[in-house]
Amino acid sequence: MAQSSTPTPTLLLGAAGRDFHVFNTVYRDDPAHRVVAFTAAQIPGIAGRRYPASLAGALYPDGIPIEHEASLEALCREHGVRRVVFAYSDVTHAHVMHLGSRALACGADFVLHGPEATMLRAGRPVVAVSAVRTGCGKSQTARFVGARLARAGLRVAALRHPMPYGDLERERVQRFATRADLDAAKCTIEEREEYEPWVAAGAVIFAGVDYAAILAAAEAEADVLVWDGGNNDFPFVRPDLHLVLVDALRPDQVTTHHPGEAVLRMADVVVINKVDGAPAHEVARLVAAVRAANPAARVVRTASPPRLDDAAAVRGRRVLVVEDGPTITHGGMPYGAGFVAATRAGAEVIDPRHRAAPAIAAVFAAHPHIGRVLPAMGYGDAQRAALRATIESSTADVVVSGTPVDLASVLALTKPVVRVRYELEEVDEPGLGAIVDAFVAGRSRTPSTTIND
Structure with missing residues (x-):
């Protein structure tokens, strides 16, 4: 049977990472496939943008839209998608195949590109x-x-x-x-x-x-x-x-x-x-x-082993623990090194939910497994401002920072901050x-x- 000269409409499911790399290595210069859109998950603020023409190459003079993953079925219907490519990470096997089932129900192939191709x-x-x-x-x-x-x-x-x-x-x-x-x-x-x-x-x-x-x-x-x-x-x-x-x-x-x-x-x-x-x-x-x-x-x-810069500064004090964001959110951990170090030092860890700004409260609602810690969410100016407001309004005496970033400097915090460091x-x-x-x-x-x- 002769192959069709019409490019196969293709949809890339991603999270502003591997999906872009898969496009660059597999699809950017391939006239046999036409990527109609990327979708976005895990990372806030990605959907609604475009992968720019300067990166997308000559086959995509208008760039490529980035849509919400929830629109998978609508995108398949609108563009007659025949190939759906999964291209992001740290999700359960069931999550992958639920997306695969949605793609198959739309009549499309469901594809995972491996190491040899990428x-x-x-x-x-x-x-x-x-x-x-x-x-x-x-x-x-x-x-x-x-x-x-x-x-x-x-x-x-x-x-x-x-x-x-x-x-x-x-x-x-x-x-x-x-x-x-x-x-x-x-x-x-x-x-x-x-x-x-x-x-x-x-x-x-x-x-x-x-x-x-x-x-x-x-x-x-x-x-x-x-x-x-x-x-x-x-x-x-x-x-x-x-x-x-x-x-x-x-x-x-x-x-x-x-x-x-x-x-x-x-x-x-x-x-x-x-x-x-x-x-x-x-x-x-x-x-x-x-x-x-x-x-x-x-x-x-x-x-x-997590180590506090100043264990004496938190002993017996009310502390707010801030942890590495991805580890606590889609990484699925209820707490991280900050909580471990603070509790070992004899601090009283308070629950940040009671003073959480709306954008941070939304993170807790989306990730109910999170314990008495505050994920360091800061994907944009609004989220960074919400993080700062949550920290500053807390009743804690001291902030214990388990994130690798210099949080006190980045957020211009007025509360005292004790950092936790952990090296292999x-x-x-x-x-x-x-x-x-x-x-x-x-x-x-x-x-x-x-x-x-």
Whole structure:
């Protein structure tokens, strides 16, 4: 049968991240498919915008609209959609297939594009850090790896999973080396949570929308690249060493979420993090689950102890705990490092709901699992103002900040803030550091894509 010359109407389901990357790598220059729209989930303020023509390419002179995911059926009917592509992360397998069922009911194919179709090939060695769930400790692990590589005398560049929440054209390629760079880019709180710790450590981190261009920019000034993953997604760049984290505090969430299960099965090394906070029998159960899913991977254990800058300042005081936003919202955690550190220090943690501004109350309503903590929501000016108002109106004596961002400075808070810091610590010997050292030594002996070539 002869193939039709009419492009297949295609709809990309996303969350301003992998969906853009899938478009760029699979569909942008493909005349056989016509992407009629992106849809948006998880991230507020994305729907109602357009993927600009300057990024969409010659086949899309008017750009591509971004619609609400709730409009899936209406979009399929309006445009005669015959292919629906799922392209976001950290959702249950059931969530994926409920969307698949909706697409199938509209008569469309339901597609998941995998690593072979979407991973870019780098000209430098790549260490990638992924996880089975949001909040496992990817970023602190990526920074540990980056520091270890730097101590070996290598120029390191980090590539962060996309967080393009502002002007997409301006954010095509982003490079951050100073706090001034973050300010100039008008980064959201969520972006600063990921970029600021790299900058504070004296490292350079790249992000944006067009990862072919981002990769080229990073390769121009680095000997080795570290992929700092987002959510539980698999890397956009093909790794030479793939580290995947699982959370010792969530032993039943190893193969429950997409694409975290796939990521686990792809891993070269599985890092079981936060073992300092979990019972030994739960860690053993987790090790068994990991080995059942990926018997070939090496397994190492690490700790992530939260430490207050000033424990005495919170002991016996009423405190409001602010936590990393994505970990507490779609990551599904009721609390994070801030709550653990505050309670261990003898603080009285108050419930932020009683003084929550309307925009923050809406977050609590959408995520009823959240405990007595305040997620650091700041995707836009309005949400940032609501976060500040909630903090300032609370009856707390002290704010305990478990988010990686300098919240007091970003929000100009008048209440005293005590920060919680958490860095990766090795438990096994030899452990993760030895694995990174062996990787460096091995790549230095390999003729192709060598370090310092």
